[in-house]
Amino acid sequence: MFALTEKDRPLAQMLLDFGACPRCILRFCGAGLQTPYRCPHKELLSEVHTFLKNNKEEEGRCCETADPPYKRIRLQDPEVAEGLNQNGSLQSSLMESSENVACENSPPNVCSVCLGILQESCERDFVKKVCQKVNSAEYQFTSFVFSVSFPPQLSVREHAAWLLVKQEMGKQGLSPAKEDIVQLKEAYKWIIHPLLSEELSVPADGKVVDANFNFILQSVFTRMAVIKALEKIKEEDFRKHFPCPPTSPKTPCAALEIQCTNGAIFVAGRYNKYSRDLPQTPWIIDGERKLESSVEELISEPLVTVFKVDSFNFSSSGREDVDVRTLGNGRPFAVELVNPRRVHFATEEMKELQQTINNSTDKIKVRDLQLVTREAIGRMKEGEEEKTKTYSALVWTEKAIQKGDISFLDEMKELKLDQKTPLRVLHRRPLAVRPRVIHTMQSAYIDEHHFRLHLKTQAGTYIKEFVHGDFGRTKPNMGSLLGTTADILELDVESVDVDWPPALDN
Template structure:
């Protein structure tokens, strides 16, 4: 172990930026730092020894080589106990216990603002004791990143500069919370980290020591750490079929009570959540049908955003198994083309809102039986584009602005079934309220099928048979 310390000292002495010329100078500086009750890692930092194996050693070899007595168990007054192999191990174990399958992570570290005050205090102390300014002290955050990276490497996890998974490490230290108060009292600047550092940079040594001790005063408690992990969302896209009525697209809850027992998002989303081990998920459909409307044909395009997923690797086969399970268990909700998609592919859903068309099949009742002439008249009209003026339906006025929206019917066909029941097929642009087109919504949709037929009408059943949006893209 001693050779590791020797190598670090030799590297320090050979550096062109080193302020030391002999090992005795290093030992003298280390002794002065040791008297401040700084921990071994802070001693290394302020000696400006670069990262290497010496930072991974336990304390004893460093103290022995530099002729120092072992430090007491009191928290370091410089780093507040943050720079500790035990703390780094605790952070790594916290991450691995969360069961993320990420093999690369970034680290986001937040330290108490008092760290910056105490760092400046130590710089002044070093300058006063070595007669040399200390400019290249190893940063406390960089040191912690180095320690945590070594611990994570034991779990085959690499720390990188940028990736989709970040471990957020936040320290708090109530005992030193007022260390920065003298800076806040001097100016009206915000008490943010950037502002604190700016104030410390602008503050002379004399101004600083008039308000804060150098070296920094001892502390009795260690900084408390909280660790959390956040990962970029992954997206699962596909098309869903709803084979039964009274199923909403997302949970339908009014005043704390469920209106529908099941929802499309839960039937498909829950197994995806179990698979990806995500915190939560959001379902986004290319429009939505009412709970009492079936979604048939090739289904409605949708995607599910899995928020903070723990598992993102090798999902394809398991995603396909979810689709197969829904099919083989005769679920009222089926999925088609279910697959992991890229985040940018979700834009197709939004972009398609303006361009997609939908095909509907409706079972309609009229108050009066329609003549063959009237049916022919409606069918002839339906061969051409029909422009509707639709005011916001009465049933959604509580959540939609009261506007008049032009909507196009691209095709309309009607056939008699029996009695006063008729089958009506409609192709429309997105955003058309089909139920209101059928009955007229108290004259708020013009023209309406009831108006074209000269008979009151109501819709008994409605199915969506096609949503003409190519999603997920076949190339995915």
């Protein structure tokens, strides 16, 4: 009989007597095979009665007047309403219990241990409701993961049942381990996964369907807090405050909420910024927006629309100031798209999406737009501090200069700087002195007070501060090198030397 043996008879009878459902009987008897749990509930119930009836017939031949150790309850099935109530929970009505001996064909009362979760909440009708929710959300997916959250009160009922199991097995001279019990969540997934997989026609692996089961009145305790308390409480103290065996509830535990979420996907590329009044991220100070848009928004908003996501996270390899342009091959960026409904895009569709972004504005341009993995994002982040960057700066000097006055800059290699945190970013970065390196410089004379400086630097170098000195917080600086006050009028990022993402044929 379905994974139970002769030695399990007394324990199975006791569990049935105090209102445990057939799947909880399997769990507490330590049945570790998944197949029996997947049998329809009514079939399991019938097998339990057949299993125990045979035992009763054998006992009857030995002792016709033996009294059961617990009050027998006729198990009857709640009549499930066709729809959902106003809270979105399954409605059910519970028929009156009886002291008559349980009949094979009698539907069950609500299980006193799992509160009905292993009864109606894992049968095909419930699975169809879950799948209707998934399908109505219009997700693209090729696999799924089912995640379930149970109320903490269940842990108390499980503990009460366990104490009785331990007591019953002790009569047989056995010392069971609590770890031998099949956990409710594990048994539930054994049953629900193949049913969902069949109904959705996809394997169980990647997509997440969250089902939260709870009472109408929420618990004020977390599940972990209850588990820790149960580990500490003495058995005699527990029995004083909680019924052993646990009482049968009048109504089953209801599914309050079914949520569908898709795993995040990542889109990467490189962007050029041509405007000197466009911040990389939304510029909002004290709740007031200073500029109408940003690089982040210009790139991400079309992605949010096309991928149909809940939210997004934008990141890039470094950042430029609002008045700094990014030229050349652009700056690498990545966008995490959270809970996308659409996930499958062909190469041509990504090219069309890239063109849509580029046609929407003249302030930025995107290239190499592509889907990437979460792991690949790490290679972009490496460039923030480890790679080199090339800049072009328009420099003004207070003292009149000639071409020969700046030619020595072209010969300088690996110039070491000590940069104290700039005053302009001190509100968001800790005060520290950061060593940085200017690898090479090339100067282009313009007139007596202006020249253009091309620099190849270590990532993280503050170029503006290197030019004007930041009140001596960067040493050396252009002013100290030229022996005059210097300032920067324009700055462009010419290259970010991070070989990522892979270049595409755009």
